[in-house]
Amino acid sequence: MFDTGLPGPEDLAVADEGMVIAAVTGWACVEAAASARRLAAIAELVRRRADGPTDCAQWSCDNWDSMAAEVAAALHVSHGMASAQMYLGVALRDRLPKVAALFVEGAISARLVAAIVWRTDLIKDAAALALADTTLAEEAIRFGPLSVAKTEQAIDAIVDRYDPAALRRTRAAARGRDVVIDSPHGQDGTTNVWGTLYSTDAAVLNRRLGQMADGVCDEDPRTIAQRRADALGALAAGADRLVCGCGDVACPAGVDVDQRARSVVIHVVAEESALTAAPDPHMSGERRASEALAVDPEPDPPGDGIKRPAGRMVSGGAVPAPLLAELIRGGAKVTPVGLPVNAAAEPCYRPSAALERFIRCRDLTCRFPGCDRAAEFCDIDHTVAYPLGPTHPSNLKCVCRKHHLLKTFWTGWSDEQWPDGTIVWTAPSGQTYTTRPGSRLLFPRMCLPTGELPTAPTDDRPLGDRGIMMPRRRRTRQQDRAYRIDAERALNAAHVAERNKPPPF
Numbered sequence: 001m002f003d004t005g006l007p008g009p010e011d012l013a014v015a016d017e018g019m020v021i022a023a024v025t026g027w028a029c030v031e032a033a034a035s036a037r038r039l040a041a042i043a044e045l046v047r048r049r050a051d052g053p054t055d056c057a058q059w060s061c062d063n064w065d066s067m068a069a070e071v072a073a074a075l076h077v078s079h080g081m082a083s084a085q086m087y088l089g090v091a092l093r094d095r096l097p098k099v100a101a102l103f104v105e106g107a108i109s110a111r112l113v114a115a116i117v118w119r120t121d122l123i124k125d126a127a128a129l130a131l132a133d134t135t136l137a138e139e140a141i142r143f144g145p146l147s148v149a150k151t152e153q154a155i156d157a158i159v160d161r162y163d164p165a166a167l168r169r170t171r172a173a174a175r176g177r178d179v180v181i182d183s184p185h186g187q188d189g190t191t192n193v194w195g196t197l198y199s200t201d202a203a204v205l206n207r208r209l210g211q212m213a214d215g216v217c218d219e220d221p222r223t224i225a226q227r228r229a230d231a232l233g234a235l236a237a238g239a240d241r242l243v244c245g246c247g248d249v250a251c252p253a254g255v256d257v258d259q260r261a262r263s264v265v266i267h268v269v270a271e272e273s274a275l276t277a278a279p280d281p282h283m284s285g286e287r288r289a290s291e292a293l294a295v296d297p298e299p300d301p302p303g304d305g306i307k308r309p310a311g312r313m314v315s316g317g318a319v320p321a322p323l324l325a326e327l328i329r330g331g332a333k334v335t336p337v338g339l340p341v342n343a344a345a346e347p348c349y350r351p352s353a354a355l356e357r358f359i360r361c362r363d364l365t366c367r368f369p370g371c372d373r374a375a376e377f378c379d380i381d382h383t384v385a386y387p388l389g390p391t392h393p394s395n396l397k398c399v400c401r402k403h404h405l406l407k408t409f410w411t412g413w414s415d416e417q418w419p420d421g422t423i424v425w426t427a428p429s430g431q432t433y434t435t436r437p438g439s440r441l442l443f444p445r446m447c448l449p450t451g452e453l454p455t456a457p458t459d460d461r462p463l464g465d466r467g468i469m470m471p472r473r474r475r476t477r478q479q480d481r482a483y484r485i486d487a488e489r490a491l492n493a494a495h496v497a498e499r500n501k502p503p504p505f
Contacts, residue, residue, distance in 0.1 A: 029106030036103040043089035060471035061405035073369035098137035122166035212242040219246035270311030316374035345390035363398040364438025373400035383417040393450040419449035
């Protein structure tokens with residue numbers, strides 16, 4: 001599609017450094033141009049599907065969600081990311097055509113385009129928007145070398161010139177206070193946490209974590225930073241002090257039961273061998289220079305030298321085997337998960353606790369293409385609707401509420417389930433997407449076939465009155481967007497009034 005004349009991977013080994021740098025720049029332009037074309041295709045899909053059923057505008061899972069699900073499946077990304085891509089594509093096509101033309105040429109980056117779209121989002125007047133689009137297209141190429149903050153300042157200066165009420169305001173940061181528990185990092189058993197608190201609350205938390213970190217004995221192997229992190233986990237579990245990690249039964253800072261093991265129920269799927277793993281001394285303390293410089297800095301596991309697989313939380317994330325074994329020694333309950341191979345169907349719509357536990361442990365996440373919503377927060381869905389489809393492991397899967405509503409009320413989607421838990425989804429466009437249980441690579445025994453089921457005849461029935469069962473919004477998506485734009489523009493009232501003052505005599 002792109003005739004660039006740039007060296008490919010096979011040519012770089014013999015190219016001089018000037019050509020290598022030119023390739024870096026050139027392929028970045030190609031990448032931007034390809035991104036622009038992807039967004040243009042997404043915008044075209046939105047244009048074709050925009051005239052959805054008008055009575056669905058206040059549905060919780062509305063026409064926009066239906067389109068976002070199809071984009072998410074095609075790109076294999078989350079529902080939220082697909083929705084953001086749709087908004088970017090539509091904004092470039094309908095609001096900023098001159099900026100979009102630069103993007104198609106590869107002259108500006110996707111990061112800069114996203115910043116321009118976001119920071120011009122509050123402009124309502126068509127004439128002001130056209131002027132901003134023209135000026136931004138003329139100036140955008142100069143924004144490339146700037147930092148993110150300086151780029152935003154440059155865009156805001158242009159927005160302020162044509163519509164001062166459309167400036168994004170960050171002074172109301174207190175309204176955006178939040179604590180974010182980020183998606184877990186693979187197999188290392190850690191998760192990023194960040195947020196914004198009132199200054200007084202932050203000071204109290206900081207002092208409390210320091211007190212708990214200092215409450216252990218001098219033989220505790222953890223650094224101060226590691227103790228503070230563990231203290232936050234202990235606070236969340238309802239403990240008033242941090243358990244010392246020295247291992248001495250006579251230590252006054254030690255306790256018989258770890259509060260983390262009993263205060264909150266967290267379901268973890270693990271191989272039996274991980275339950276008795278030996279403590280790993282390398283999980284605490286300072287990292288030695290020899291480890292940092294090694295090609296593979298991970299030390300050999302303690303004990304018998306066998307590296308046991310980590311457990312996987314049904315709520316998302318990993319638990320290293322040594323930590324899992326430590327929690328079990330501290331009082332965590334162990335319950336075997338039954339494998340319902342060739343099990344009989346259950347007589348009720350709602351699965352038993354044992355069957356539900358198996359489905360969540362097998363799937364680990366929502367089974368819709370691209371969705372990684374943790375199984376703990378998903379619905380248990382009958383692939384073939386009950387009672388035509390039985391309550392049986394070969395007919396049950398985890399689906400988040402958004403995709404459950406999508407499948408139930410937007411009849412363009414259909415799905416087929418295999419006995420090993422594989423799901424084949426068919427989109428309204430006819431494209432098919434195959435998803436497999438999250439445990440397939442980690443715990444393959446969970447994905448043994450659970451028995452063939454007779455195929456029940458299904459057909460796409462019209463919605464009829466089923467829509468009355470759909471949860472509804474107070475405002476349509478369009479009304480909600482207009483309300484938020486007006487509310488944020490109102491924050492600029494004082495700024496606009498200052499700008500409109502007559503000059504002093």
